[in-house]
Amino acid sequence: xxxxxxxAKENYPLYIRSTPMENExxxxxxxxxxxxxxxxxxxxxxxxxxxxxxxxxxxxxPTEDYxxxxxxxxxxxxxxxxxxxxxTALRDNEIRSMFRKxxxxxxxxxxxxxxxxGDRIQSRAFxxxxxxxxxxxx
Amino acid sequence: MEGLxxxxxxxxxxxxLFSYCDIESTKxxxxxxxxxxxxxxxQLPNDVVLQIMELCGATRLGYFGRSQFYIALKLVxxxxxxxxxxxxxxxxxxxxxxxxxxxxxxxxxSRLAASYSSDSESQGSYSGVIPPPPGRGQVKKGxxxxxTVQSRASAEQQESASPIVxxxxxxxxxxxxWRKHNRHSSGGNSERPLAGPGPFWSPFGEAQPGSSAGxxxxxxxxxxxxxxxxxxxxxxxxxxxLLTMHPASVQDQTTVRTVASATTANEIRRQSSSYDDPWxxxxxxxxxYINQFKTIQPDLNGxxxxxxAKEFFTKSKLPILELSHIWELSxxxxxxxxxxxxxxxxxxxxxxRKNGYDLPEKLPESLMPKLIDLEDAADVGDQPGEVGYPGxxxxxxxxxxxxxxxLNQTWPELNQSSEDTAIVHPVPIRMTPSKIHMQExxxxxxxSDHTNPTSPLLVKPSDLSEENKINSAVKFASGNTVADGxxxxxxxxxxPEQIGSNVTRQRSHxxxxxxxxxxxxxxxxxQPSHSRSSSLDMxxxxxxxxxxxxAGVVAHPPAVxxxxQPSQAPGPVVHxxxxxxxxxxxxxxxxxxxxxxxxxxxxxxxxxFAASNVNEEQDDDAEKHAEVLPVEKASDPASSLRxxxxxxxxxxxxxxxxxxxxxxxxxxxxxxxxxxxRRLKSEDELRPDVDEHTQKTGVLAAVLAAxxxxxxxxxxxxxxxxxxxxxxxxxxxxxxxxxxxxxxxxKDVLEERISLEVQLExxxxxxxx
Numbered sequence: 001x002x003x004x005x006x007x008a009k010e011n012y013p014l015y016i017r018s019t020p021m022e023n024e025x026x027x028x029x030x031x032x033x034x035x036x037x038x039x040x041x042x043x044x045x046x047x048x049x050x051x052x053x054x055x056x057x058x059x060x061x062p063t064e065d066y067x068x069x070x071x072x073x074x075x076x077x078x079x080x081x082x083x084x085x086x087x088t089a090l091r092d093n094e095i096r097s098m099f100r101k102x103x104x105x106x107x108x109x110x111x112x113x114x115x116x117x118g119d120r121i122q123s124r125a126f127x128x129x130x131x132x133x134x135x136x137x138x
Numbered sequence: 139m140e141g142l143x144x145x146x147x148x149x150x151x152x153x154x155l156f157s158y159c160d161i162e163s164t165k166x167x168x169x170x171x172x173x174x175x176x177x178x179x180x181q182l183p184n185d186v187v188l189q190i191m192e193l194c195g196a197t198r199l200g201y202f203g204r205s206q207f208y209i210a211l212k213l214v215x216x217x218x219x220x221x222x223x224x225x226x227x228x229x230x231x232x233x234x235x236x237x238x239x240x241x242x243x244x245x246x247x248s249r250l251a252a253s254y255s256s257d258s259e260s261q262g263s264y265s266g267v268i269p270p271p272p273g274r275g276q277v278k279k280g281x282x283x284x285x286t287v288q289s290r291a292s293a294e295q296q297e298s299a300s301p302i303v304x305x306x307x308x309x310x311x312x313x314x315x316w317r318k319h320n321r322h323s324s325g326g327n328s329e330r331p332l333a334g335p336g337p338f339w340s341p342f343g344e345a346q347p348g349s350s351a352g353x354x355x356x357x358x359x360x361x362x363x364x365x366x367x368x369x370x371x372x373x374x375x376x377x378x379x380l381l382t383m384h385p386a387s388v389q390d391q392t393t394v395r396t397v398a399s400a401t402t403a404n405e406i407r408r409q410s411s412s413y414d415d416p417w418x419x420x421x422x423x424x425x426x427y428i429n430q431f432k433t434i435q436p437d438l439n440g441x442x443x444x445x446x447a448k449e450f451f452t453k454s455k456l457p458i459l460e461l462s463h464i465w466e467l468s469x470x471x472x473x474x475x476x477x478x479x480x481x482x483x484x485x486x487x488x489x490x491r492k493n494g495y496d497l498p499e500k501l502p503e504s505l506m507p508k509l510i511d512l513e514d515a516a517d518v519g520d521q522p523g524e525v526g527y528p529g530x531x532x533x534x535x536x537x538x539x540x541x542x543x544x545l546n547q548t549w550p551e552l553n554q555s556s557e558d559t560a561i562v563h564p565v566p567i568r569m570t571p572s573k574i575h576m577q578e579x580x581x582x583x584x585x586s587d588h589t590n591p592t593s594p595l596l597v598k599p600s601d602l603s604e605e606n607k608i609n610s611a612v613k614f615a616s617g618n619t620v621a622d623g624x625x626x627x628x629x630x631x632x633x634p635e636q637i638g639s640n641v642t643r644q645r646s647h648x649x650x651x652x653x654x655x656x657x658x659x660x661x662x663x664x665q666p667s668h669s670r671s672s673s674l675d676m677x678x679x680x681x682x683x684x685x686x687x688x689a690g691v692v693a694h695p696p697a698v699x700x701x702x703q704p705s706q707a708p709g710p711v712v713h714x715x716x717x718x719x720x721x722x723x724x725x726x727x728x729x730x731x732x733x734x735x736x737x738x739x740x741x742x743x744x745x746x747f748a749a750s751n752v753n754e755e756q757d758d759d760a761e762k763h764a765e766v767l768p769v770e771k772a773s774d775p776a777s778s779l780r781x782x783x784x785x786x787x788x789x790x791x792x793x794x795x796x797x798x799x800x801x802x803x804x805x806x807x808x809x810x811x812x813x814x815x816r817r818l819k820s821e822d823e824l825r826p827d828v829d830e831h832t833q834k835t836g837v838l839a840a841v842l843a844a845x846x847x848x849x850x851x852x853x854x855x856x857x858x859x860x861x862x863x864x865x866x867x868x869x870x871x872x873x874x875x876x877x878x879x880x881x882x883x884x885k886d887v888l889e890e891r892i893s894l895e896v897q898l899e900x901x902x903x904x905x906x907x
Contacts, residue, residue, distance in 0.1 A: 111474040113444030114462035122459055124499065125466050 002083045002137045003027045004130055006106060006121060009076040011035055015121040018082075019134045031080045034060050034068045038078050041070070055103070056096050071099040077106065083137060090137065098133050105129045152208045159207065180214045190214060417502035419486050427482040441475035447484070454488045460497060464488060467501045479506075 003018035005027075018027045037060040057070035062085065071079040079102050083090055109115055109123045159172035177187045194209035216222075419427070428438065434450060435442045442450075444465075451461050468484035469476060476484060483505035491497055 108466070108472050111444070111469070111472055112462050112465045113448035113474065114458050114465055122462070123466060124463055128499075 002081065002087075002134050003031070004082075004102065004134070005031045005080045006102070007031070007035065007078040007080060008118060014077075014119075015126070015130075017127075017130050017134070019138055027082060030063075030066065030068060030082055034070060034080050034082075035078065037061055037068075038070045038072060038080070042072055042076075056099055058092070069095050069099070071103070073103060073106075079103070079106075087137065098137075101129060101133060148212070152211050155211060156204055156207050177210070177214060180218060182214065182217050186217050190217065417486070417490070417498075418504040419482055423486065423489075424482055427485045428478065430485065431478055431481050438478050441473075441477055442481055444474045444476075447476050447481070451484065451488055454492065456488060456491055460491060461488075463497050464491070467497070468505070470501070470506065 003016070005013055005017070006015040008014050013028075013031070016024075016028060016031065018024055038057060041057050041060070055071055055073060057072060060068040060070040060080075062068070065085055066082050067085055069081045069083070071081075073079075079099055081095065081098065081102075083095075105123075105126045106121075109121055109126050110117065112123065115121075115123070155176065159176060174187070177190065180187075182190075190210050190213040193213055194206045430450075431438065431442065434446050447465075448461075451464070452458075454461075456464070464484055464487045468480045468487060470480055470483075483501065486505055487497060
């Protein structure tokens with residue numbers, strides 16, 4: 001099981017999707033709390049290192065059941081991914097590649113002139129990509 | 139305002155009118171513009187209209203809700219009947235005829251009659267027939283008094299009588315929708331001169347296909363529009379979200395579409411596309427699209443920026459979500475701009491959507507940006523970036539083998555060769571400009587075959603794929619909606635990894651194979667440090683330092699300064715992958731290649747020098763050593779670290795140096811210090827071998843001893859001088875490398891020291907306890 005969320009710069013969600021459709025509220029909450037960790041990580045870099053800051057933040061924090069991974073773009077759009085702790089097969093590289101895919105798909109969505117930044121992401125292509133990723137994870 | 143009671147006929151009529159005016163499909167609010175047009179069509183004086191509006195409450199509310207609209211209609215009827223306008227009159231006036239909206243609605247009504255009648259197109263009924271509303275429930279709408287439109291309608295209806303696949307009668311929808319489409323844009327322009335026929339036209343156009351239940355053009359093909367929607371279209375507000383409202387856009391047209399071209403495009407398109415793939419763009423359609431493209435972007439090879447395209451397609455009044463999806467489908471390279479092909483595809487999708495076709499999940503093959511056999515083939519051919527994938531697999535293999543730059547050259551060939559319909563392997567690539575070629579390569583590789591494993595191409599694709607793997611994989615995933623070939627590309631992405639590893643493995647194999655040719659001395663120990671670029675063959679060094687070979691070292695002919703073992707081997711590549719192999723390489727190949735190899739950091743020499751510096755005097759060549767010596771001194775602490783690995787290395791060096799020494803003796807220009815240096819190198823890598831130090835000193839002595847022979851020979855002939863120059867340069871590089879490595883070691887040691895001190899500090903308080 002996994003959840004993926006795209007959060008805008010102003011920390012409101014642009015896209016949230018979880019595979020087990022129930023318990024979404026819990027996931028929403030986790031994503032919300034993970035934003036703090038994300039902010040902490042990106043502020044720790046300092047202004048001078050903004051360019052060198054790596055986009056992939058890695059494991060934000062592990063809970064007993066879940067692991068939360070974070071990724072932030074240069075425009076401060078954050079991607080948060082929650083995966084089951086029992087899913088040990090997922091390696092860091094795979095998480096990285098998933099985030100990269102997310103980032104690219106997000107860029108595609110932004111390129112669409114009909115998309116207003118700040119809207120919820122309703123792109124079917126993005127949905128399909130996320131679905132395929134979740135299937136791969138679960 | 140009291141409730142409004144309507145008769146059945148009235149009810150139906152009003153609801154039709156409401157749906158007609160409800161271009162936003164909100165089912166709740168009608169557009170003021172439409173309503174006003176309607177009222178104007180009622181041929182009532184303006185003040186009456188205003189009064190009506192006020193009475194029905196629209197002015198109060200600011201919009202026309204359903205009830206307001208109905209009331210207004212009723213009041214229109216009242217007014218038309220000559221009754222004074224009163225709020226009460228809406229219910230009090232009995233037997234009120236339905237409000238008449240006269241403005242040139244003849245054609246529309248006649249068409250409506252035709253469409254609503256279950257029998258075939260009653261083309262005769264065009265002129266001025268106003269069918270009784272109750273019986274038909276038709277939508278009385280003001281029709282556009284465009285004779286051309288009417289003639290078109292009639293013509294097309296007549297033609298539609300020719301049985302195209304449509305199960306229902308009815309004029310083919312495409313022309314209608316086309317007209318409708320056009321009307322949307324041109325309606326704005328025409329609205330003003332006319333008494334509001336414009337907007338009426340478009341809904342009519344939509345209603346008609348609705349009533350005609352299915353596109354004559356499209357119906358025979360997939361995806362069939364939901365015909366039930368069409369049927370219900372006339373009765374209820376359009377369920378399909380065909381109409382996005384931009385009332386402003388209706389009004390303020392900078393329309394790009396011309397009626398005339400639309401006409402021709404419509405008819406021809408209808409005829410030709412009736413029997414084809416519904417997604418195929420006919421020539422006329424394409425020509426029309428191109429004309430539209432030109433109005434936005436005169437250069438056919440240029441791009442339409444996203445904002446312009448957005449405005450343009452927004453005029454079609456499709457919902458933003460659908461337009462967004464159309465964009466996703468049609469923007470092939472995801473660059474935020476539309477090329478001619480992309481634009482045609484997008485336009486075609488818009489038209490199809492207006493016709494009621496559901497948008498596909500991925501771009502149909504016929505719409506993919508590729509060269510179509512149209513007159514603008516020449517233009518399209520200039521866009522290699524987007525063209526050529528479909529149908530390209532056949533060409534892919536030949537084009538694959540060339541390197542990336544040549545791909546560009548192959549593209550025009552592909553363009554010309556790929557006929558439009560022969561899309562064997564539509565593998566769309568989401569391309570960023572920088573990645574276009576690389577992805578091309580990947581796709582071609584995918585498209586052609588996965589079974590080109592051993593082609594040299596793999597080497598490059600592995601490099602490409604390494605970077606593309608992520609880009610392309612991501613992009614492929616994102617483009618899932620666009621084409622079919624993605625699964626292949628997804629699986630494809632795994633190939634580069636394997637291929638890359640294959641390459642690596644091959645490399646290592648290639649590296650080791652030459653080693654195997656020469657008889658290796660005792661198998662070298664796997665020493666991680668050996669993989670360094672300046673890896674020294676410490677084995678050889680140690681072997682030399684055992685002492686026996688020192689004489690041999692001395693006996694080596696002068697010349698080449700210490701030469702790194704790896705350099706002698708087939709390139710550093712050989713050396714690096716496997717340390718053990720590298721060692722073997724050093725020892726085995728050095729004899730053969732001694733004279734010509736550049737000298738890597740032959741630390742053995744340096745350490746020997748250091749030792750010799752301590753122990754011995756310096757020769758003329760000591761300038762060489764002088765460079766070495768200071769480094770040697772620095773390296774001494776380093777070498778002191780290299781205690782442990784002595785013994786085995788010594789053996790190796792012994793064995794290694796033995797053949798080396800022997801062979802060196804044979805070659806006149808073999809650098810005497812070479813074996814020493816090799817030993818030193820391996821020493822350097824075996825850092826913790828302290829014991830080697832002594833051996834190194836011995837080696838150094840040997841080297842130094844060997845050195846004096848060099849200048850003598852150098853002075854003898856120019857060749858020797860040149861050789862010595864070369865040697866010196868090599869020595870320089872070796873020394874520089876050694877220097878850097880030693881400095882690194884120094885840093886490490888210092889860090890260790892610091893950490894230890896910190897620990898000590900931490901522990902100190904406890905010492906008192």
